[in-house]
Amino acid sequence: MTIKKYRILIVDDEANILNVIQHILVREGFECTATSSGREALEIVEKNSPDLMILDINMPDIDGIEICEQVKKNIFLSHIPILMLTGRTRVEDRVIGLDSGADDYLCKPFDNRELVARIRALIRHTVREADRNPTTNLPGNAAVERELTKRIEKREVFAVCYPDLDNFKAYSDTYGFDAANKVIQMTGRIIAGVVMLEGDEEDFIGHIGGDDFLLITRPDRAEDICRKIVREFDEKIPSFYETRHLAQGGFVGKDRAGKKKKFPIMSISIAVVIDDQQRFRNLSEIGKIVAKVKKEVKGLEGSQYRIYLR
Numbered sequence: 001m002t003i004k005k006y007r008i009l010i011v012d013d014e015a016n017i018l019n020v021i022q023h024i025l026v027r028e029g030f031e032c033t034a035t036s037s038g039r040e041a042l043e044i045v046e047k048n049s050p051d052l053m054i055l056d057i058n059m060p061d062i063d064g065i066e067i068c069e070q071v072k073k074n075i076f077l078s079h080i081p082i083l084m085l086t087g088r089t090r091v092e093d094r095v096i097g098l099d100s101g102a103d104d105y106l107c108k109p110f111d112n113r114e115l116v117a118r119i120r121a122l123i124r125h126t127v128r129e130a131d132r133n134p135t136t137n138l139p140g141n142a143a144v145e146r147e148l149t150k151r152i153e154k155r156e157v158f159a160v161c162y163p164d165l166d167n168f169k170a171y172s173d174t175y176g177f178d179a180a181n182k183v184i185q186m187t188g189r190i191i192a193g194v195v196m197l198e199g200d201e202e203d204f205i206g207h208i209g210g211d212d213f214l215l216i217t218r219p220d221r222a223e224d225i226c227r228k229i230v231r232e233f234d235e236k237i238p239s240f241y242e243t244r245h246l247a248q249g250g251f252v253g254k255d256r257a258g259k260k261k262k263f264p265i266m267s268i269s270i271a272v273v274i275d276d277q278q279r280f281r282n283l284s285e286i287g288k289i290v291a292k293v294k295k296e297v298k299g300l301e302g303s304q305y306r307i308y309l310r
Contacts, residue, residue: 006123007048010034011041011067012056012085017108021054024112025119038062042070046284049077052123055102057086065100072101073291075162075208076148076283079141081122085110133207135181136188144206144214145283151216152280159222159274161305162290163191163229165211166298170253170263175240183240183266184211187233191215194228219274226270226305233268234303241265269297270305 008030012018018034025032033050035041038059045053053071057064064084072078084102098105104118133140139147151158165187172180188205191213195203204216217225238246245251250264271293273286280286289308297306 005029005031006051007031007033008052008054008119009041009044009050010054011038011059011064012036012054013059014056017056017085021115024115028116030119036060038064038067041067045071045077045080046282049080049284051080051126052119053080053082054119055082055084057084068100068102074284074287075212075214075290076145076287078208079126081126083118083122133209135184136207138188138192138205138207138213140206141208144204144208147204147206147216148283148286152282157219157276158216159219159272160286160290161215161217161222161226162271162273162294163187163213163215164269164271164294164298166267166269166303167263168211168266170251170255171240171266174251174253174263179240183237186236186240187211187213187268190232190236191229194225194232198225198228219276222272222274223305223307226272226307229270230268230303230305237266267303269294269300269303271297272305272307274307274309276309 008025010018010021010025010032011034012021013036015036018036022032022034033044035044039061041053041055042062044050055064055067059067064086068082068084071080071082078101081103082101083104083106084098085106085108087108103122106115106118131140131142132138148160165183168180168183171183188207192205195205195215195217198221199217202218206214208214215225246265250262252260253263255261271290273289273293293306293308297304300306
């Protein structure tokens with residue numbers, strides 16, 4: 001049986017650190033690519049995404065925080081675990097790194113055994129979560145990537161629909177994990193039910209994680225599917241709120257900066273990217289366009305969908 005060699009991208013502007021980490025990991029059986037340029041790191045990730053990134057915060061061209069944010073905002077790269085390295089030891093510095101999307105944090109100088117242990121733990125977690133999402137039992141990241149890669153390679157014409165819930169984090173903070181999980185499960189059932197009625201066996205539904213879903217369908221039925229998902233979501237979401245919050249049109253909670261604000265009743269935004277000219281070359285390219293359309297549709301009020309035709 002062939003044992004997979006996991007690929008690791010090491011990004012650090014200190015040549016001696018690069019060499020030491022690469023030597024340690026190659027000895028442990030990993031395949032390594034190393035670069036001292038943040039810009040080159042992003043190019044490498046987009047062309048051939050690694051299984052894990054080791055990323056230094058202090059970089060001369062693009063710093064590690066920005067690299068991390070760019071990787072994590074692309075839905076087809078966001079699953080890549082990122083281990084952030086830094087010489088800074090303050091709690092505030094670690095918080096900034098984790099808030100940017102890093103999955104773990106290690107201060108320099110580090111123990112070689114701890115570095116390897118943390119890498120193996122991150123990869124184990126990612127592999128375990130990749131094939132099927134435990135909340136909805138829908139296909140997870142790995143299955144989504146395989147399905148899209150297959151369609152790109154076969155030069156198929158398809159539409160990618162990316163449903164995402166608005167104000168979900170605030171709802172989860174206010175109502176709790178169990179209530180938030182039930183909303184996710186309800187959303188998964190709505191998407192699956194609409195696709196079952198409006199689509200066929202060639203359509204695909206995946207749950208990337210959290211409140212992020214993805215479905216692939218034919219371009220000619222994408223709009224009808226999105227319209228029905230939006231309508232059904234808006235019909236069902238009020239049952240997950242307390243009567244007083246419905247009467248007020250929302251609730252007061254804390255935003256990501258910790259400031260109090262009023263959040264409206266949750267809505268759903270769907271970014272749709274259609275490529276009827278078979279021009280997509282890789283997952284990263286799709287992810288960039290989806291992120292752009294997602295930002296536009298989430299800027300609209302209430303549940304909405306927006307279609308981008310390649």
